[in-house]
Each structure stands twice: as structure tokens, then as C-alpha cells.
Amino acid sequence: MAQIILAPAITRWLAEHSGPAPAGSEWRLARSGATLADVLAALFECYPGLRGYVLDERGVLRHHVVLFIDGRALPHSHDFGLALSEASEIYLAQALSGG
């Protein structure tokens, strides 16, 4: 299962959900999926409100949100068809750009 790490800046908006740690701290989750799209869909199914924080209404990664896969930033913000391995680690955080 891919590992997903949500940065504290994101989880603080998930206070109404029960997560693996308090809202406002780093969350580590595991979700299965062959592609990044699959894993994100599984994540958003658990936390429906999260989608609008990570993606805009077109389904594109927000300009000031950064998504790392195994330490490398997603090169194209729309390339959610990227294949993942069982050991992949996805790190979602607010970008330093954007203030």
C-alpha cells in the first residue's frame, strides 16, 4: 500500500474527521492503488472535504500545493495517471510559494 503523508497545514482543516493523529499534526495513512489517481481517490473518499484543498474544480493540483512522490515533486500537476509501487510514499504539503 502506498503511504500518504499529509502536512499539518492540510490536516488542520480536517478537524471534523477522525484521523490517525490530531488535526493540525502530520498524518500518515496507507491507501492502495495502482496509480496516483487511484490513491488520491481513495484518500478523498475517506476525507471528502480534502479534495477541494488539494485540487481545484478542474481536478488540477492547486498552484500552491506540492505533491512529492518518493521525494520528487510531481513534474506535471495533472499527471495523476502516474503508476505507483507498493512502497511509494506520497507527501502532500503547502508549497513555499504562495506566501
Added chain:
Amino acid sequence: MSQRLLVATRKGLFVFGSTAQGWQLQQRHFLGDHVCQLLADPRDGRWYAALDLGHFGAKLQLSEDGGSRWRELPVPAFGEGEVVHLGDGKAPRPATLSKLWALAAGGPEQPERLWAGTIPGGLFRSDDGGASWQLNRPLWDQPERQDWGGGGYDEPGIHSICVNPRDSQRLAVAISTGGIWRSADGGDSWVQSAQGMIAEYMPPDRREEGNVQDVHCLVQCRADPSVFWVQHHCGAYLSRHGGEQWQSLAVPPSVFGFAVACHPSQPGTAWFVPAIKDEKRYPVDGRLVVARTRDFGASFELLSAGLPDDESYDLVYRHGLAIDQTGERLAFGSTTGGLWLSEDGGDHWQALTARLPPVYAVAFA
């Protein structure tokens, strides 16, 4: 008379209350987050706060209990393939919600209706208290929208929504930049209504086009809805004919500014907070003043009792001036976090005791 003042700032929502000891800061919400717009709905007491989370997008929060608890509501969304035109020759770009810039309550007979104006320039309607939103297609599909442009922001935005207090089907919205659009049928059809204004930033032969006018703020008198007041990028205007005709006003000490408020029951009375025009944007001579007219703009008084005696460089944004339902209580907040309140129509002001972040919007509740 309103007993609470909501203040939206760059770093949170602050709530002041009127107490026996004067106005006091009583509540703090969304600390650290940019709150860009407010609605205190007079129909049901609900408070709406629009957040502009730079990283995570535009959000909307609702409190139904005077600020004790908040919950997030859905925000308006543009459909796949919608584009926003920029009016100045730049290429169109996909339309995605950037900011909730205007929030307005529907009429008393429409208890769950809300209107929202956005950047880019979409007008959205909710008939379920904000649980879902629909883009107003007749306005969005106006061919003239291709000539709307950014006014301050990169993309055009709807910042003022006036729902006629006598006939909720009659609407007027103002756009930076896209002039003023009016509807007499609840938004099914629209007409441009800013003819007569002058856009000095345009080539001479286009300065009088309604659709290019940069209206900064549009307000409507509750007792006489045929009276509208406008603070424009290049002047101040009054309409006594339901927005069909406009007359220019000589607001001292400058006709530039962002904010205007009008008296709810005295159609001839309005307040402006002027600044040096255009690229400067600070009070003339560093003196913060409020200009008031009581005779439909024929004359103005400068009100400064209680405002800073020293130099001050406070700019008041378009949603930063509010008036309550009595017309006696006003408040305004500034870009440097100043907050002033008057209980007597602006004759005297008191500085509320807080050093606030930059203020974007104020509202009485």
C-alpha cells in the same frame, strides 16, 4: 441597533461587541487565515465568512449561533471548459474559483437564497443556504464579458451585489472591471448600466463604454431603491433613476477611493473615504477623513473628529466601510489595521482598541 461588529482581516475574523464599557473585542476566529468577505444575514442571523486560503483555495464558513461554532460550506465552482477573458489582450485562461468577493442575502421571501460574486467574474446563486451553488449563465454568457478585465486582481471580479429591498427580482451587480449589470427578472436577463461613467484609463474613444468601467463599490438605498451610489476608479457617482443615469459627484478632497456607504432611510445621505487617486492610494496629505453628503452630493462635509490627528496612511478597501440598519452607526477598517466606529452618523469617531491585521471587510450583525 446592531450590537456586534464583524471585522474580516488578513489574519482572521474579529468580533467586537457593544458593552457597558464600550466596544470590546469579544471573539477571534480563523486566526492566521485571510478572511476576505462577510455576510451577517439580517433574515436569520447567520454569519458567513469567506476565506481566501492562498494555498488551498477559496472557502466558505457558516456560523448559525453567533460565532460559537463554524462549519464549512461548499463553494461555487466553474464547470469544465469555462474560460475567463482578461479584456486587455492577454490570452483567456481556464475559469477556476479564485476568491469569494461578494456575498448577499436574497429577499425576505427567499429565506434560503444567497448570492455570491467571485473572481473570476461569476455570479452564483444558492437556494439552499449555501449547500449548493449555480452559476448564473445569462450574465456569464453575455458576449460583453469578453471585454471585462482585471481591476487590481488579474481577473475581473464581482464585488457588489444589490438585491432590491422592495422587489427581490431586481438585482444590480458591479464588476471590477465590467461596469454595472442590472436584472429585473431575478437574473434571467441583464443590461449594462454604467453608461455615463468615465474610464480615464481607457483610450479616449472608449472611455464612456459602460462595460469597461471600474466600479469599486455599488450600494443601494433601502428606503428608496431607485438611489444608487458608486465609488469608481475615476470618480464618484449617484443615480436617482435606478441605475439608468449617473451623475458625477465632486467628493472632497479626492474623488478616488474604494468604499461608499449610504443611509438606509435618508436617500440623500452617503459617506465616502477618499484617497489620492490611482497609483498612490493613501489619504490626501496623510489626513484620514470621511466625506459625507446629506443633499444627494450637492455638498460634502469632511468628518475627522476622533480620527488620527497625526499623519496616517490608512486606505479603506471597498468592503471596509459599513453602516447599520439605523443609519447612525458606521464603522470602517483600514489596510494598516485601524478600526473606527461612529454612533452619530460620522460626526464623531472612536478608535476601537485593537492593533489589527489589514482589514478587508466589516459588517454589523
